[in-house]
Amino acid sequence: MAGRWRNSLGWSDVTPEAAYLNRRQVMAGAAALGLVAGPARADALVPNTWDEITSYNNFYEFGTGKDDPRNKAGRLTTDPWAVEIGGLVDRPGSYDLADILKGVSLEERIYRLRCVEAWSMVVPWVGFELADLLNRVGVQPSARYVAFQTLHRPAEMPGQRSAIIDWPYVEGLRLDEAMHPLTIMATGLYGRDLPNQNGAPIRLVVPWKYGFKSIKSVVRITLTADEPPTSWNLYAPREYGFYANVNPDVDHPRWSQATERRIGGGLFAPRQPTLMFNGYADEVAGLYAGMDLARFY
């Protein structure tokens, strides 16, 4: 799919220097092309700062504190890195990250991120559409879901030495969700390589779902016929469903999801209303036509 967008970045372009200098042009180009998806609410699409995005994180493999990932993820080895792609695909195998990146075009995508804990940010990711990767490995007709798995390496991931959740962290999407053009695999942030605390070297980003669906540091992608198990659903099935679409009308059993606290807004900033499908309803509501969203939460 290279060359589809006028502003496509090649991997060689995404050196910190080159991409950073070009960032303003890239972002302007992305907005002009409609890559900055969602309703026109200018304030909500001002990205959070690099510091905010890289110092307030959920990455339980490094601990449950918001600053644990920043403080403890530094020594995670992210090179070499391979992703095992298997299940119902024509060309299963262990794909080196460098080879995966050779066949895709990297783009900047400025997306809202809404955590199920009712805080939010706006993040300028660099990534590529998951559909491009899945099409390259060839999805077989019997595949209906995509399962993802995070690295399991307790020696470098201290949180994995405690039974916080069952390791490794696993997530999943329905195939049509995975193939949706908004669904990306991110490898960068603000035109730089992804910091370890944000899921280096490659993580999923699904902007219309609660943040926990966007699984970090992915080492395995498996196409399946049946709905795969997901970590937070296994942990508390009544609180976290498979779908986890952002929905201001369906509260978490222990708190409201109607509003959210924007990180970086300051102590006295008013909470902002949470948008249906996190602001991406025009693009994704059709995926759930006829479904009872309170039942499939």
Ligand SMILES: Nc1nc2c(c(=O)[nH]1)N[C@H]1C(S)=C(S)[C@@H](COP(=O)(O)O)O[C@H]1N2
């Ligand atoms: N492997 C793994 N992926 C994960 C998590 C995690 O603990 N482990 N936390 C999730 C949650 S709850 C959120 S809100 C986002 C946070 O992404 P960020 O730190 O890049 O903002 O990552 C998600 N992906």
Ligand SMILES: [Mo]
């Ligand atoms: Mo989250």
